[in-house]
Amino acid sequence: MTGHIQPGGALESQGLRHAHDPTVVRSDDGTYWMFSTDALANSADVPAGVHVRRSQDLVTWEYAGTALDGVPGPAAQWTGAAGLWAPDVVRWTDGSWRMYYSASTFGSRTSAIGLAVAAHPGGPWTDRGLVLKTTQGESGHNAIDAAVSFDRSGDPWLAYGSFFDGIYTLKLDPRTGLAAEDGPGTLLARRPPSVDGAVEGAFILYRPQEDRYVLFLSYDSLFGTYNIRTAVAAEITGPYRDWNGHLLTEAEPEPGAAGTKILGSYGFPGGTRWLAPGHNSVFIDTGLTDTPFSAAGQEEDEYFMVHHVRFAEDPSRHTAHLRRLYFTAGGWPVASPQPFAGRETERLPEPSGVDGSWLVAQMDPLSTEPVSARRMTLASPELPASDGTPSTARVLVNGTEIDAVVFAGQDWAGGRISLCFSGIDAGGTAWFGTREGEL
Template sequence: MTTADITSADPSADPAAWGARHAHDPTVVRDDDGTYYMFSTDSVANSEYIPIGVHIRTSADLIKWAYAGTAFDGVPGPAAEWSGAKGLWAPEVVRWESGDWHMYYSASTFGTNTSAIGLAVAPSPSGPWQDRGLVVATRAGQHSQNAIDAAVTFDADGAPWLTYGSFFSGICILPLNRTSGLPLVEGDLGAAIARRPKSVEGAVEGAFILRRPEDGRYVLFASYDSLFSTYNVRVAVADAITGPYRDVRGVAMTDLDAPPASVGTKVLGSHQFDGGTAWLAPGHNSVLTQDGPDGSPEHFMVHHVRFAADPTEHVVQLRRLFFNAAGWPVVSPQQFAGREAETLPTPEQVAGTWQVLRFDPESTELVPAVAAELVSGVPMVSDGTPALARLRIAGEQDGSGEAVELDAVVFGSWDPVRARSALSFSGIDQHGVAWSGTKGGVS
């Protein structure tokens, strides 16, 4: 069978037709010329025909993505020899102090912790990528850690740290050499900063740490539960990059005695707006940070998500990421559609009927939007420019018998159901539960 025969019978086998579909565990960077590059796991439904070697896509606007090939021709030798992997997972790409780009990729066989994280270096995100061998390697029966899902963060002094891990003994962090990008101490497997009990199979992975110069804190993002069905994104913060990381309620991400579903502040999970697509199992996020229109940093959460109607199909989404008055990350309920599309034609009252989502940390169910009346602590008119707000949801929306008070951000978004710009909000209530919503009634 020829390639033409395959793609004619199954369009998903043709990378040119993918766009942002069939991308898993994504990270996005911006090159000096303004081009965005997305790197992702070698995974689509029709795995027999996909190219191997870290998928690369490019975009000029963070909305339309074009497949641009692979970083490698297969699995690099040292990683393949150690792990026996047939493909590569969860690439992390960062600009190094030298000006070069470093890629940390994972090689593993699903379900085992015989895994390795390798390093490749290139002068540009477009390559060519030169493999530099293994950074961290773990083996079943010998180690409790699992060397996958790498992420790199530079601390306040500019020193690089590697975060990695999945299930088994959780998320670990270790210092890297500022020049080579290899472990500062050869063979170091790091220390645990997040883990979950055996009762939930230790289900935590896909970690990413964002440093916030504004308050000196570090924000840990991690995905809980099953990547196939119940993935959700949790956050915690710490004053030091090595932790301890605590959620809004002060619970440590290493606490094995607390109820497993209660740990970590859940900021994104499966959800559906009225008349819209049902999105299942969002997770394994990274964060793209760049200068916004006013010169201050703006953040985008980059993650994959599945279609509830067909969970074998997944796609990458980018969502605006903001910080509320207390310094906690909150995520847009809508995909990023471009600044022009998210600009309101005229300012609007915040008070009114909204479709709202409540991300109950105790539930893994898909959350349907419900109608709610939203008012601001101080009467507020918004043109969509991101603004801090104290909001109140009228009525007993959470079953507590009291009104919901939110430390929130109000901003412009694009409502895909009504094909118009709209006001959205995202915030955290007095009980440490995240809410988000878009203005407009539920039909």
């Protein structure tokens, strides 16, 4: 099957609304492309297939239609799927683009991961068949939620899996992009039957700065209790351990205790309450100059967490968020409390004091309840003032010491640019917040 981007009128004015399981890439001409689950494919005027959006600034997104003309034949025949789920798009070593898509039906292990290729993210995309397939009643693992990563040697690996038997990784053939070994591969993470094995949406990031791999996972239910967890390993095949040393392939001490929770449901006073953030990917904008993150004329990589989230007042409505992803002095990933609003919102006109009153949310790993940010006092003996340039620093929040990053971002509730922080305390709990008051 070959497909150009196909138009779809019902989503043309929706921006990032309805985007589910998103991933973002940048083409050589500087255009950003988002690929996502066709969450409205059952609607009469929304075609089945991977939904595609494009942007010039990562803020304003235009719906561009669907890649692939429906569900490719081999995937449709194997699974009976009406649409495609959770696409992952990567630049291959030969310069081409590879899309790994999932086909299944809700709650079934009769699933498949397929591969399509293109010379450009805008297509046309050509289907190359199935990479992996599983069968209800025969397979313990589930062939959905594909995410491709490259190890420190540049070799490709497929992370996949979900509820049932957990998350696996499988080596891919560097030439074809198909499986280089028989499945299921190596187990990376699993959750206990007491929570229905609720883990999915894996993504692996190699960090040369620490020479280790970061595994991102979504725990619990996509309908209301999703939250994003992390763990790290010396090798792409694991074993992965969280901040507190819990091994993700072993039974949790108690549900919710394993995996370092860096983003859950939350809200700031006067702002939108966001519910069930999950199924994230990581987009690295590489080789940029003259940004808030780089010295003049020098290149710098920028990290974004890309995920979907629901509106707490109406969980049937959902959208996609991009938010900055930072790394603390200890090398742990932390997420911005504010969705990305453009690079022009990330530098204060003049340095401002860090000490003072902040609105802060604490991500309790044992709770799935939405967190309401509350007023706390922050102090930083290492960073008395900041203009918003991202800086690692030890901060004290109501006396609790946190390994943090301080930076500037758009305070959506306050309608202003503000200092923000995000970090991890000594017990492995994530905190983030936004400075109160006018700056």
